[in-house]
Amino acid sequence: METLKFKSNIKCTGCIEKVTPFLNEAAGAEKWEVDLKNPEKILTVHAEGVTSEQISQAMQKAGYVAEVIS
Template identity: 35%
Template sequence: MTVLVFKTNMVCAGCKQTVGNALSGFGEAIRWNADLDDCDKILRVETAGIASSAIIRVMHEAGFMCEELV
């Protein structure tokens, strides 16, 4: 498993719900959590084979800024 970490612009529980709906398209291939208390509004995604670019694309399509932190 790989943990990918992203900076986002999520601000509320509604944003987390929207992101959850968007990420559900990956099915059980990922587990994720978001830390909205962090200044970078961190999204952590645990996956065994989904590229970070796919996560970023889905986040952008859902209306959110998403940038991988390395």
């Protein structure tokens, strides 16, 4: 299974609720998480067959930004 990591501008649990339907559709439920304790609000996606572009687009649709990190 591939793991993708992104810096995001998600700030709180309310933000997570807003992006949930978009990320669930793109990556699948329970296949992603956001570390709100990290200052860069790291979004980690554990999904096979999902591209970083698909995740970035899902975040944009929700009104947020996801920047790929290595």
